[in-house]
Amino acid sequence: MFFVTYLRRELRRRMRQAAFIALGLALGVGLVVTVVAASAGVKKAQSAVLQGLYGVGTDMTVTGAAPGPPKPGSAPPSGAQTFQVSPAGAELCSNGKCHNAAGQTVDHLGSQYSPISASSVAEVAKLHGVAAAAGGLALNDTQITIPSDFGKPGSPLPQPNSLTVDGADTGHSPLGPLSSGTITSGHSFTAAESDSDVAVVDSGYAKANKLKVGSTVTIDKVKFTVIGIVSQPQSGSPPDVYIPLARAQAMGSEPGGSLKGKVNTIYVTAASASDIPAVQKEISKLLPGDTVTTASSLASQVTGSLSSTAKLANDLGKWLSVSVLIAAFAVASLLTMAAVSRRAREFGTLKALGWRSRRIVAQVMGESVAVGVIGGALGVGLGLAGAALITKIASKLSATVPTATGLHFESVGPGGSQSSSPTADHTLLVPMHASVTPGVIAAAVVLAVAGGVLAGTFASWRIGRLRPAAALARVE
């Protein structure tokens, strides 16, 4: 009772200083809360992106290596189409035969990744720790119109008009590219439609192109009937069109030939989360040339403001909040020490009255902790405001996921040849909600109280050691 009365009166007397210390702690704690909330929001957005890329239930994907650019001067693979630019103009060549490409439109359904034998899907499914595996074929239907002045100095490279097509295994609908989506209209594939020219269209693509169930969509000059519209998570990077895997295999091509009996993505579900690293190793051993991607490795490939915000929150935010927190702790400690030094006579008097040092230390600590609690409460308020501000400012973060088109350009000129592999980047908007959990609030209060305890410890340590006569003599 007396302790509380004394504490309350002291805080009221030193209200300005207490408020200053509390505000300092609040600033540090608020910044920590904001940064943690932003990090949590970014992580949530990342996982939403990854879930959209992966599909629900997918723990990892196996993809063939992204096709690299051909070596300058090397012969193109059999059946591959290449563009050559020479002083005579742009030429489209296939199997050694070339014709003028200027003004022509080329349609190419190519694999985004190097193909993997379809039998590998079954082999992966048999691995220890694998619950299920399904194959998929991620393709790009790329239309390129070659400008009539292509190849002349200053002329730009033709820009591909790309449509992403996923071949989905109709026998494994719970796993694969369609697993995270919701059919909003029509229906998904049935096993009977594995060889049909039917398509499920992403809702965004359908809206942009005014497609509905019963419409047709043309892929590599083949018309597909839309049987369903699928809505993928907002943060996902869905393909535009899904077609049966068998049709994708039949229609798609790679530089070496057709994609029949091949996939380029294997969706894998591990038996448990703890199995993921071991399964990843096993698959790498089984398919050494291919890429096994888990959620964490995929996250590093995502660029855009999502990536920048993640870096900002993790690097700058972390260090900024740590710096402000240290500064706040230091200021709180110095001010508390100064305040306690000014009260040396008061504490000397209390010692003369028979107060033990530990009781005086407890009184000082109590005052510091109370300031810390006030600072913590203010800090939580500031943190919540900061989180709300971040949510408002960065309500939509962009995540850019690169996908290969499967095309290669080779320009031959007097200075030698130059090659390029255009990629079609998918940019998606991810909602960001900087969320403050009860755990973060509790941690913030603990942090502020720790700041108060630290400040009180320094101050009370000095006064606790002071002999009563010395304390009384300090100001007398």
Place this chain on the structure above:
Amino acid sequence: MYKLTGVNKIYRKGRRTVPAVRDLDLVIEDGEWLAVQGRTGHGKTTVLQLLGGLDRPTSGIVEFDGQDLARLREAQVTRLRAVSIGFIFQTFNLVPTLSAAENVEAALIPLGTGLAERRRRVAAALESVGLGDRARHLPSELSGGQQQRVAIARALVKEPKVLLADEPTGNLDEGTRDEIIDLLGQLWRELGVTLVLVTHDSSLARRAQRVGVMNKGRLAIRQDARRAAGPQAAPAPAPGPG
């Protein structure tokens, strides 16, 4: 009550040593009123601090009720102060944020006295110094004399054996000083406490049974009226050094 034998107190300031008390031998009896006079810097306050266990001697024995304060642990000395010794300071030393009653109550906190008992004793102590109606006032709302009365109530509320007063009238005007002198004399007579008083004030020292003078750290007893008066009788006036 007190027996000081060969007490020396030397302060060190860098390489320099300053002897504050030299070869002090002194016996203070139960219920005695001793006044210590002397010029500033001659060791009066140091003697009071040694008696109150606020400081320890460099050498010698400070015996209080048979216990050498220099040999007791800090916690034991603190306990002794809490139970047996009351202090009165020149500048009152009241906690500015606490009311008169709370300042008095602060002296009972180390004793672990219950709330009801604390309130009863605080009210009685304030009543005894004539401040029963000022219990809720802050020190800043009281005059100097009233603040010193609160300080006296704080020193007496725990019913100590000894009262150590350091220039209790030093910060008061003449009229208030007389009130405080009368109050201290009255309390000494009524309560039978041992009173050791450091003062420049000859009129106050004159009312003590014994008057000692500190000169360069050495104490010389100038007046001893113990045979003429005791705690139950008004002390005879004693001439001070001026």
